[in-house]
Every structure is written in C-alpha cells, then in structure tokens.
Amino acid sequence: MPTHVFRYKPIQGRLAPIITVGLKLQENWYPIGTYVDSGAAYTLLHAGIAQGAGFNYRAGRRTSLQVGDGSFIPVYLHDLELQIGPERFLAKVGFSERLGVAFNLLGRDTVFTRFKICFQEHQRMLSFESEGDHG
Amino acid sequence: MEAFVLREYDEWLADHLEELVRRYPSKVVAIHEGQVVYTGDSEAEVYQWVAKTGLTPMPLVFRIPRVEDLDSVL
Numbered sequence: 001m002p003t004h005v006f007r008y009k010p011i012q013g014r015l016a017p018i019i020t021v022g023l024k025l026q027e028n029w030y031p032i033g034t035y036v037d038s039g040a041a042y043t044l045l046h047a048g049i050a051q052g053a054g055f056n057y058r059a060g061r062r063t064s065l066q067v068g069d070g071s072f073i074p075v076y077l078h079d080l081e082l083q084i085g086p087e088r089f090l091a092k093v094g095f096s097e098r099l100g101v102a103f104n105l106l107g108r109d110t111v112f113t114r115f116k117i118c119f120q121e122h123q124r125m126l127s128f129e130s131e132g133d134h135g
Numbered sequence: 136m137e138a139f140v141l142r143e144y145d146e147w148l149a150d151h152l153e154e155l156v157r158r159y160p161s162k163v164v165a166i167h168e169g170q171v172v173y174t175g176d177s178e179a180e181v182y183q184w185v186a187k188t189g190l191t192p193m194p195l196v197f198r199i200p201r202v203e204d205l206d207s208v209l
Contacts, residue, residue, distance in 0.1 A: 007149040011156050012202040018152075020145035020195060022136045029136035031144050033197045046198065048163075052182020086138035102161070102200040 003129040004085035008121060017119060017126050021106065022083030023093070025055040029083070032104055036117065036126065040107030041065065043082065044075060047097040049104075057095035065094070073098045082111070084128055089114055136192065144195040159199045167194040 008015040017036040022029050023045070030053060034043065044065070050057035060076035067073055075094035082091050091110035099105075111117075115128040147169060155164065155171070163181045165173040167190050175181040181196050 006145055009149050009152045011152060011200060011205060014202060014205055016200075016205060018148070020141050020148060022141055028193065030193055031136065031141055031195045033148060033195065046178050048178030048180075049182065049196070051179035052177075052185075052196075083136060083138075083141065085141070102198050102204040104198075 001130045001132060002085070002087070003127050004087075005125055005127045008124045008126065015121055015124060016103075017121075018103070019084070019106065019126070022081075022088075023049070024081035024083075024088075025050065025053045028053065034106035035101075035103035036119075037103075037105040037107055038112065038117075040105040042075070042077065042107045042109045043091055043093045043111065044099060044105045044107060045093060045095050046099055046104060047076075047095045050095045060095070063094075065096075067100055069100075073100060084111070084115070087114075087130060140192045148195070148197065155197075155199050156202065160201045161199060163196060163198045165194040165196050167192075 006019040009018040018033050020031055021034055023032050057076045060078040063075055064072040065075050073096050075096045077092050077094045079090050080093040081088055116131055118127045162174045163178050164171045165181050173184050185194050
C-alpha cells in the first residue's frame with residue numbers, strides 16, 4: 001500500500017507532527033498546515049481560512065466540542081475533500097472561531113481509518129500508510 | 136492539487152519553521168516559491184491578499200506557533 005512520509009517540524013528544539021495537506025473549498029485547493037492529533041474527533045480549522053476563501057462555513061452543522069481546558073467551543077462541520085500526498089477523500093471538517101490553539105488539527109474522522117499512521121518521533125518522521133481500497 | 140506542491144511546501148516548512156517561529160511568532164504568513172511573501176494577523180487577511188495577487192500555485196498560509204502552543208494542543 002502507498003505510504004506517505006512527512007518530517008516532524010522543529011519548534012525551538014521540540015518536534016511537532018505537523019503536515020501539509022490539501023483542502024478543497026468550493027472549486028479551489030488550499031495547502032494548509034495541520035497538527036496530526038489523535039485526540040481530535042474531527043479535522044478542525046481556524047474559521048479565518050473559510051472566511052478568507054469566501055466559504056460560508058456557518059452553513060455547516062453546528063456542534064460543540066470539548067477542548068483541553070474542559071470548555072466547549074462551537075464548531076461548524078462540513079463534508080469536505082482533503083488531500084494527503086496524492087490521495088483525496090471526503091472527511092468531516094469543522095471550522096471554529098474559538099479553536100484556542102495556534103494549530104489547525106488533523107483529526108480522526110476518516111483520516112485515521114483511511115491511513116495507518118505511524119509516529120516515529122525518534123526518526124523525526126511520521127508516515128501515513130493507505131489502508132487499502134476505499135472506493 | 137498537485138501532490139508535489141504539497142510535498143515542497145511540507146519540506147520547506149520542515150527546513151524553515153524554526154526561523155519562522157523566531158521571526159513571526161503568532162503571525163499568519165503566506166509562503167510561495169520558497170519564501171515568505173506576506174504576513175498578517177489572521178488567515179482571512181492573508182487569504183484576501185493572496186486572492187488579489189492571483190499567485191499560483193496557491194501559497195501555503197500558515198499560522199506561526201509559539202513554543203508554548205505545543206503545550207496547548209487539544
């Protein structure tokens with residue numbers, strides 16, 4: 001199965017599992033940096049991305065997600081196309097004005113079932129192995 | 136989008152993120168053809184600039200973290 005390998009990104013001597021993925025909004029593809037986060041149920045993005053792209057993110061399904069400090073943030077969920085390496089697929093993607101972290105988060109929905117993800121921090125790389133035919 | 140474009144942006148980020156964290160903490164930057172071409176305070180502001188320029192391929196717009204942001208991931 002195809003495997004896509006990414007380097008960890010160094011931040012003042014610490015390593016972060018940040019990868020660049022593609023996001024399709026309306027008819028345009030946008031490269032975005034995302035922190036791979038198994039603790040996030042969905043891929044969560046700063047609302048400013050949608051605002052800048054002219055995408056009406058508030059038309060999505062509104063839900064609330066609990067974050068690390070125990071509070072809940074409003075998130076608007078959409079089914080959008082993502083791209084990792086050459087592979088494109090639909091995933092639930094949420095936009096929030098109150099993400100509370102600097103990073104966009106690449107969460108579990110679809111991503112963690114489509115790929116076997118291996119965090120190899122010692123080797124400073126993480127790999128996404130396609131889990132097979134997803135139709 | 137072309138996979139090689141994503142790959143090039145990802146490699147560039149791996150090579151330069153340390154420098155970006157020093158120079159542009161908490162800013163949102165647009166990266167294109169191996170350099171920072173714009174900085175702003177929000178993704179919306181930067182994408183609006185990108186739309187005006189019509190740059191291709193689409194620049195990578197990235198919010199530069201601070202090291203303490205690593206401790207606040209969900």
